[in-house]
Amino acid sequence: MKDKHLAVVFLTPGLLLSAIFILVPLVMAIRLSLFKMTSLIGTPTFCGLDNYLSLIQDPQFWNALKNGIIYAGSTVILQLVLGIAFALVLNQNLKGRNILRGSVLMPYIIPPVVIAIIWGWMLEFQMGIITQFLKYLGLYFAYLETPFNAMITIIIISVWAWTPFVTICFLAALQNVPQELYESAEVDGASSWVQFSKITIPILMPVLSVVALLRGIWMFNKFDLIWILTGGGPLGGTEHLPIMAYKKAFGLFDVGGGSAVATLSLIFLSGLIFIYFKLMKVE
DSSP states (O other), rough: OOOHHHHHHHHHHHHHHHIIIIIIHHHHHHHHTTESSSTTTSSSSSSSTHHHHHHHHHHHHHHHHHHHHHHHHHHHHHHHHHHHHHHHHHHHHOOOOHHHHHHHHHHHSSSSHHHHHHHHHHTTTTOOOHHHHHHHHTTTTTTTTTHHHHHHHHHHHHHHHHHHHHHHHHHHHTSSSOHHHHHHHHHHOOOOOHIIIIIHHHHHHHHHHHHHHHHHHHHHHHHHHHHHHHTTSSSSTOOOOHHHHHHHIIIIHHHHHHHHHHHOOOOOOOHHHHHHHHHHEEE
16 A cells, blocks of 8 residues: 555656646647637637538648658658668677667757758758769759659658667567577578568567557657658648648637647547557557
8 A cells, every 4th residue: 555655656746747738738729629719819719610620621631631641651661661670680790789789879869850950951952962962973853842752852851860769679679589589490490581570570569569659659740850841842742730730820820720630630640549559459
């Protein structure tokens, strides 16, 4: 009983902070989505579900949802594939392995805003170092000038920036794999692919499930990098729900509409997470 009381004492500050910084803004956002507000200081007018009905009939909303699914899905899949590959390499007995393990974290520890600014400079149309280098080779690529190219570019940059997190997670899991399993498999004549598919993947599956879930949530809600690089453009080609909510609330001063976008994003993500838990049996 004393331990339970101690646990309550330790948990209370965290629960209070969660309620203040997560629960209260969440309730306020849902409440605002039921009102019409023409400015941040205007008087709200109750409109019920009108904001939601307007969004459902708005092609821009469906385009933003599609962009978010493409961006999050592509980046998560690539991060998982590359993360597993890099973790397998870093788990080998390589010379300078500790230096490699440390250096692989470098992109992840750089703030996203700095990543966006640096990549924006390197891809700048006239003076960017990558642009100039590819022009010299005769391989210039219009990185951010078309919707398709802009989406490909932010996907590549995002994979570069956040694959290290996935790599470290998988590497930590590989550290706990008994080498005797691989030695026994080799004695039995199992190929490298069989060892990977029958030993490595099943052992990584619990970590894979959690990492895929977390990365999916984070990438679907990613705002700073996309906003700085493209602002959701060109022609709405990289605009997803977080950017749409921001533009509505702080650009068009449609606070109720922006809150409705955020609430629908929450509902969509919650549904996906529920389905994911059911399919993957994450505990």
